[in-house]
Every structure is written in C-alpha cells, then in structure tokens.
Amino acid sequence: MPQLDTSSWFMMIMTMIFTLFVIMQLKISSHKMFIKPEPENHITSSSPKPWEHKWTKIYLPLSLPLHL
Numbered sequence: 001m002p003q004l005d006t007s008s009w010f011m012m013i014m015t016m017i018f019t020l021f022v023i024m025q026l027k028i029s030s031h032k033m034f035i036k037p038e039p040e041n042h043i044t045s046s047s048p049k050p051w052e053h054k055w056t057k058i059y060l061p062l063s064l065p066l067h068l
Helices: 009-029
Strands: none
C-alpha cells in the first residue's frame, strides 16, 4: 500500500494562511473609517417631572407587615 506524500502540505497550508490574511486585509481596508466622529446634538425636553425633585421609597413585599 503506497504512503501518502505529505511533503507539499506545509507549503500548501502556509499559502492558504497567507491568502486568507491578504483577503481579510483587503476586506477590512475597503471599509471607510471615520477619523474623528462628532457627537450628535440632541434636543432634550425640559418638562418638569415629579420624580426628579423628590425621593420615593419603594416597599418590598417582604418588608410590609403581614395581613392576617
């Protein structure tokens, strides 16, 4: 039974890795990158909300007294 010739495998694998690297570099370089992104100006509404000026206490069900 003849043996498998693996002498060219190393070169084939290295060529595949190099080709994949080049393809990925080309795909990444085709994207447009922003040099300095600027924040968008959002207009916020200044309507008064009651929960902004006072604290409220939240009662957990376990902290309430038992009702028998």
